[in-house]
Amino acid sequence: MDGRSSAVEMIRNRAGNGAHSRLQSAGLGFLFLLPIGFLAIFYVYPLVSILRVSFTPDANLGAGGIEAVGATLLQPAFWQVAWFTTWQAALSTLLTVIAGLPMAYIFATYSFRGKTVLHALFTIPFVMPTVVVAAAFLALVGQNGMLNQALQRLFGLNTAPLQLEHSLALILAAHVFFNVSVVIRTVGGFWSTLNPHLAESAAMLGARPWRSFMTITLPLLLPSLLAASLLVFLFCFTSFGVILILGGPTYATLEVEIYRQAVNYFNLPVAATLTVAQLIVTFTIMIVYTRMQARTSRQLRLPGGVKIAKEPRTLRQWTLITVAVGLTMVGLLAPLAALAWRSVTLGGTPTLQYYAALGVNSRQSAFFVPPIAAVGNSLLYASATLMISLPLGVIAAYMLARPRWRWAAIMDPLLLLPLGTSAVTLGFGFIIAMGPLRTSLWLVPLAHTLIALPFVVRTLLPSLRALDRRLHDAAAVLGASPVRAWRAIDVPLLWPPLLVAAAFAFAISLGEFGATLLIAQPDHPTMPMVIYRYLGRPGQLNYGQALAMSTILMAVTAAVLLIIERFRLDENEEF
Numbered sequence: 001m002d003g004r005s006s007a008v009e010m011i012r013n014r015a016g017n018g019a020h021s022r023l024q025s026a027g028l029g030f031l032f033l034l035p036i037g038f039l040a041i042f043y044v045y046p047l048v049s050i051l052r053v054s055f056t057p058d059a060n061l062g063a064g065g066i067e068a069v070g071a072t073l074l075q076p077a078f079w080q081v082a083w084f085t086t087w088q089a090a091l092s093t094l095l096t097v098i099a100g101l102p103m104a105y106i107f108a109t110y111s112f113r114g115k116t117v118l119h120a121l122f123t124i125p126f127v128m129p130t131v132v133v134a135a136a137f138l139a140l141v142g143q144n145g146m147l148n149q150a151l152q153r154l155f156g157l158n159t160a161p162l163q164l165e166h167s168l169a170l171i172l173a174a175h176v177f178f179n180v181s182v183v184i185r186t187v188g189g190f191w192s193t194l195n196p197h198l199a200e201s202a203a204m205l206g207a208r209p210w211r212s213f214m215t216i217t218l219p220l221l222l223p224s225l226l227a228a229s230l231l232v233f234l235f236c237f238t239s240f241g242v243i244l245i246l247g248g249p250t251y252a253t254l255e256v257e258i259y260r261q262a263v264n265y266f267n268l269p270v271a272a273t274l275t276v277a278q279l280i281v282t283f284t285i286m287i288v289y290t291r292m293q294a295r296t297s298r299q300l301r302l303p304g305g306v307k308i309a310k311e312p313r314t315l316r317q318w319t320l321i322t323v324a325v326g327l328t329m330v331g332l333l334a335p336l337a338a339l340a341w342r343s344v345t346l347g348g349t350p351t352l353q354y355y356a357a358l359g360v361n362s363r364q365s366a367f368f369v370p371p372i373a374a375v376g377n378s379l380l381y382a383s384a385t386l387m388i389s390l391p392l393g394v395i396a397a398y399m400l401a402r403p404r405w406r407w408a409a410i411m412d413p414l415l416l417l418p419l420g421t422s423a424v425t426l427g428f429g430f431i432i433a434m435g436p437l438r439t440s441l442w443l444v445p446l447a448h449t450l451i452a453l454p455f456v457v458r459t460l461l462p463s464l465r466a467l468d469r470r471l472h473d474a475a476a477v478l479g480a481s482p483v484r485a486w487r488a489i490d491v492p493l494l495w496p497p498l499l500v501a502a503a504f505a506f507a508i509s510l511g512e513f514g515a516t517l518l519i520a521q522p523d524h525p526t527m528p529m530v531i532y533r534y535l536g537r538p539g540q541l542n543y544g545q546a547l548a549m550s551t552i553l554m555a556v557t558a559a560v561l562l563i564i565e566r567f568r569l570d571e572n573e574e575f
Contacts, residue, residue, distance in 0.1 A: 035396040035415070035453070042446055043418055046429025047279075051272050082277065085253040088168070089236035092175035096232050097225070099176050099331070100183025102324045107184065108191035110312050110321060118325060119184075120565040125332055126181040127504075127561050128554065129511025130241030131528045135535065135550040136335035137174050137246065138165070139342040144543070146338040166248035174242045177332060179232045186231070190224035191217075227292040234285050238278070240423060240514045241528075245535060254278045255514070259424040263518070275425045282421065286413040336554060343547035346540060354544030355552075369523050371549055374530045378553075381526060382509035384445035385452055389505045390498070392449070393456030400457065401464035419454040423514025426450060430519050441524060447515040452505040459501040463494055500564050507560040510553065527553045 148160035164170045240255040262271040358372040513528040534546035
């Protein structure tokens, strides 16, 4: 009798757990409507609005409807911009991979003192705002840059010997600087998880190191290498701040041309056509990227207790590490060091006058907003962005991490789509679609959330996919509610990546430039807006204030990076 009762009770528990699981899934599905609804309202609707306005004939706007689209596609200028956008992104990606692979190999293969600190330092460029990167390169190799000043004093020259402003070389260098950490982290993190016994077995069979690398290591690395390359290509393809500042009037990507057509010429049909062309390319890249990223999760794991990273022993190994680390450090830190140095030595002697000038109303205007106020505005916008993007990102990541969810293949690239969309397009879409909200201060953090949300989701996904779902099943059998199970199981394991995701959202908001340039109120500028304004004004005082504000933004961003590195547990992350 007791056996029958126990069996009946077990059946009831299983049935109840099954029903409970179905209810829980329904609840999660309902919560997933929040990020989907957010994307629908603040991403899809603005894009549809700008396309509707642009492709509808309007005499006041000078729009010609579908005929204007056809005319744009037939213009040689369109194909010139599209071709330049593509090949400069491809070349930037190639150079970035070449620059990043040596350090990826070193971080994956060797363990040495200071490795963690170096890993953090090499991540600095990725989180740096594009306007800061552009200002840093101008401070290093611009007309009044540190290198030109040094060469002029050394050789007694009257003019700057390095004429790199508004050059392709400077654009490529900035793109490599900005994206090299993506290759180091993505490929290096994957490399460190490969089983070293495969290469060791090949060596025992007589294979040379180079042949072992080409036949064993490289095929295993290919998914992560392609994923990193696609991500770098996407960032360079949609480059805005770097091209706008360093390229000048000579060079323009689709992103920059959208801005020029919409702002300078108010030619919405042309801007919309460029937007559609960009969206087609970026969405295709994202579909391929998400599939390649999924392949990197099915890697050959190391046996328990085995580590590929070993301490260097030979002089050759130490020389390799020293040379690679030294060259990479110089390439990455020299522009930032030049930025900080020139901000206090622009006048020839060390001074803090440019920092002091940030809080002075030199024009004695009642409508003047001190540049230093932009620091508070940026921090306020970043805090609001964090509060919005983190809950939405957590919900979306939980849904994408569910096994065998049939909509994941569609929703995953869809959530990444704002990352590859022109920030300028998003800004104009907000202006057209938001109506009374166009003057609201909340418009800026909402736009920043669209850009930060993909980073939050991709940061949380690896940890969520690594969670053992059987723990939740066991907790349900023991009578724990979903909320209690989440607090007891998920929160202790996820709080470090949650802090990393929050820091990413905060840093991205601090440095966002494209959309902010359009939708931010003039009396509430952000730090990137102030930097861009002062870089475009003549005079040493304006340039000095741009360098000073760039240095402040660099310092704040670096502080956020320390938080990211402090709580980052897994080096094999997507960002």
